[in-house]
Amino acid sequence: xxxxxxxxxSKLTWIDPPTMGRQxxxxxxxxIDGSFREFTRANGEWIEAxxxxxxxxxxxFEKVMIATPWPLFLIIxxxxxxxxxRSWKLALATVASFLFIGWLxxxxxxxxxxxxxxxxxxxxxxxxxxxxVWMSRSDRVxxxxxxxxxxxxxIPSFVYLIPVVMLLGIGKAPALIAVMIYAIPPIVRLTNLxxxxxxxxxxxxxxxxxxxxxxxxxxxxxxxALPNIFAGVNQTIMMALAMVVIAAMIGxxxxxxxxxxxVNNQYLALGMFNGLAIVAIAxxxxxxxxxxxxxxxxxxxxxxxx
Amino acid sequence: xxEPKVQIKNLYKIFGRRxxxxxxxxxxxxxxxxLLDAHGHVLGLNNNNLDIPARGIQVIMGLSGSGKSTxxxxxxxxIEPTAGQMIVDGEDVLQMSEATLRDFxxxxxxxxxxxxxxxxHHTVIENVRYGVDIxxxxxxxxxxxxxxxxxxxxxxxxxxxxxxxxSGGMQQRVGLARALATDAEILLMDxxxxxxxxxxxxxxxNVLLDLQEELHKTIIFITHDLDEALxxxxxxxxxxxxxxxxxxxPQDIVxxxxxxxxxxxxQDINRARVLQVGTAMTPAKxxxxxxxxxxxxxxxxxxxxxxxxxxxxxxxxxxGKTVGSITMDQMVRAIARPEAVSAxxxxxx
Ligand SMILES: Nc1ncnc2c1ncn2[C@@H]1O[C@H](COP(=O)(O)OP(=O)(O)OP(=O)(O)O)[C@@H](O)[C@H]1O
Ligand SMILES: [Mg+2]
Numbered sequence: 001x002x003x004x005x006x007x008x009x010s011k012l013t014w015i016d017p018p019t020m021g022r023q024x025x026x027x028x029x030x031x032i033d034g035s036f037r038e039f040t041r042a043n044g045e046w047i048e049a050x051x052x053x054x055x056x057x058x059x060x061f062e063k064v065m066i067a068t069p070w071p072l073f074l075i076i077x078x079x080x081x082x083x084x085x086r087s088w089k090l091a092l093a094t095v096a097s098f099l100f101i102g103w104l105x106x107x108x109x110x111x112x113x114x115x116x117x118x119x120x121x122x123x124x125x126x127x128x129x130x131x132x133v134w135m136s137r138s139d140r141v142x143x144x145x146x147x148x149x150x151x152x153x154x155i156p157s158f159v160y161l162i163p164v165v166m167l168l169g170i171g172k173a174p175a176l177i178a179v180m181i182y183a184i185p186p187i188v189r190l191t192n193l194x195x196x197x198x199x200x201x202x203x204x205x206x207x208x209x210x211x212x213x214x215x216x217x218x219x220x221x222x223x224x225a226l227p228n229i230f231a232g233v234n235q236t237i238m239m240a241l242a243m244v245v246i247a248a249m250i251g252x253x254x255x256x257x258x259x260x261x262x263v264n265n266q267y268l269a270l271g272m273f274n275g276l277a278i279v280a281i282a283x284x285x286x287x288x289x290x291x292x293x294x295x296x297x298x299x300x301x302x303x304x305x306x
Numbered sequence: 307x308x309e310p311k312v313q314i315k316n317l318y319k320i321f322g323r324r325x326x327x328x329x330x331x332x333x334x335x336x337x338x339x340x341l342l343d344a345h346g347h348v349l350g351l352n353n354n355n356l357d358i359p360a361r362g363i364q365v366i367m368g369l370s371g372s373g374k375s376t377x378x379x380x381x382x383x384x385i386e387p388t389a390g391q392m393i394v395d396g397e398d399v400l401q402m403s404e405a406t407l408r409d410f411x412x413x414x415x416x417x418x419x420x421x422x423x424x425x426x427h428h429t430v431i432e433n434v435r436y437g438v439d440i441x442x443x444x445x446x447x448x449x450x451x452x453x454x455x456x457x458x459x460x461x462x463x464x465x466x467x468x469x470x471x472x473s474g475g476m477q478q479r480v481g482l483a484r485a486l487a488t489d490a491e492i493l494l495m496d497x498x499x500x501x502x503x504x505x506x507x508x509x510x511x512n513v514l515l516d517l518q519e520e521l522h523k524t525i526i527f528i529t530h531d532l533d534e535a536l537x538x539x540x541x542x543x544x545x546x547x548x549x550x551x552x553x554x555x556p557q558d559i560v561x562x563x564x565x566x567x568x569x570x571x572x573q574d575i576n577r578a579r580v581l582q583v584g585t586a587m588t589p590a591k592x593x594x595x596x597x598x599x600x601x602x603x604x605x606x607x608x609x610x611x612x613x614x615x616x617x618x619x620x621x622x623x624x625x626g627k628t629v630g631s632i633t634m635d636q637m638v639r640a641i642a643r644p645e646a647v648s649a650x651x652x653x654x655x
Contacts, residue, residue, distance in 0.1 A: 199423075199426075201419060201421050201423040202423055202424075202425060202426070204384060204419070204423060205417070205419060205423035205424070205425070205436075206425075206436075207384060207411070208382055208384060208411060208416070208417040208419075208494075209411060209412065209416065209417075209436060209437040209440050209484075209488070210408045210409065210410070210411035210412035210413075210437075210440055210441075211440055212408065215440060219425075220425065223427045224426070224427060
């Protein structure tokens, strides 16, 4: 810092709020940029190495999906949709959507997007649920994690794209991380909430019969929190899809790339078609996962007869 | 008398931020409202002592907020005490390690809850199995045991229902079966029947009494309903503001209420249905004319017998031997308000 005091009192007016001074500010920014660049140079390699398998897996997964003959792919997708929702209508609508997507020549991009969204959702579940469970067990952890989640959800995505790209460059792995930062909060929050909302009496009964911590968690807390956890999964999927275009800016590929091209070149139809494909996928994912979540709480229905 | 099954010794429970510091105030005679006003702590239990004999039904009663649930939850340590001991079969539950306590809860004491507390995501049969599964019993045997107890409580055919599909009475049968299936010697019942309507409640009391006749468990039964307490209790302890004000057998409580609080409690009960002829008779060695009535017959029954046989006086027997005689007049006096019974008449036990 150049000046003796942080505020230069002689320049203080009631029109402009006190500032740090242009020179100081530039120095601060420079030193932050510099030290992060330093950090990247020193650690970039091994951090990239960690994410390498992830990148390879994603690329492989995408290739497998693209290489699958389309009739087989449609059968699998229809099967999954039916398994999730137990609704023929939804399964048929899913098949129709994918046929339409193929007809408009967006098949490969759609595969890339579906692969990206599926993998990021799975990773969000893999990290988010344990984190949510941990939060539910300790008010301290909760009070630390909640503000972080708030920041993750509200900070403009472009802001964290910068360090991610500085660290990992352009590619599928950084795109995946950007998607996860945006998409993981709901699953964490709703897991935490779901477990905290589990009926105290039911938990007490588990305790009274001598359930261990693990039996409590897997036998009572997780199953009873499942509807909420599922709502979290659903929201996570939706948020991952919402990031498709932004992620395409740093190399995610998929349906976002043509959209970006359409924006730059004012291709209305191209943008619309790809946008509609994203919407179609979103609706399918949403309806299937919601129907599945609803089926998980069948026991809540009262009345007689099974 | 043999060693008590459960011994509660100097048990204190105070809710708040610094409960241990509050015990001194209570020992110095501070009351529950005073403690709340002066220090912001809630007195849950105040120096409780109670010996609970094995194989009987010990009722604990008191008004809402008197600490009944708090007390029963100390027996299996769902609540940690502020001070005191809880000796079960010679071992202090409150000193047990986590693993020992878990085994205690799995094998020694099971619980039935006021709001049933069934697992909503499990079917009826899975609920009954819950404790057995946690004990680590092999699946086929667990299934057999669950099925047996399910049928004992009269729920055959409802195996695959979910709790939400059953009525309250049926749900509590599941709760009872779940507790019995673990074969624990001690059964803790916290207002187990309070949420049921009167007819179903009587029904469940009968189920419990029938089972108890054969199982002889040590049952600790919480209720705020004196009729229920008198009906099923071998012993009754009465709590007020966390303090045990009286404990004894039902006859005792009705004949010698310790204070106004207890007197209020027994105000409205049907004394003829509680008091036994032994408490109202005149001791005598020789039989008089009239029917022979065992000393533990309730007065309601004895009156009926006298009326039916057109006599004024009956002979009271114990183990087949004559111990006294009782007149209809004595019986009628006994069932009148407490003041009407003189101490002498009631001394016999
Ligand atoms: N976790 C707690 N924190 C603070 N105070 C408590 C807590 N649990 C119970 N209390 C207080 O302890 C006292 C005894 O409560 P308890 O639930 O044992 O009463 P109860 O006799 O079971 O009443 P009820 O008939 O309504 O079930 C009450 O004054 C209650 O407010
Ligand atoms: Mg209670």
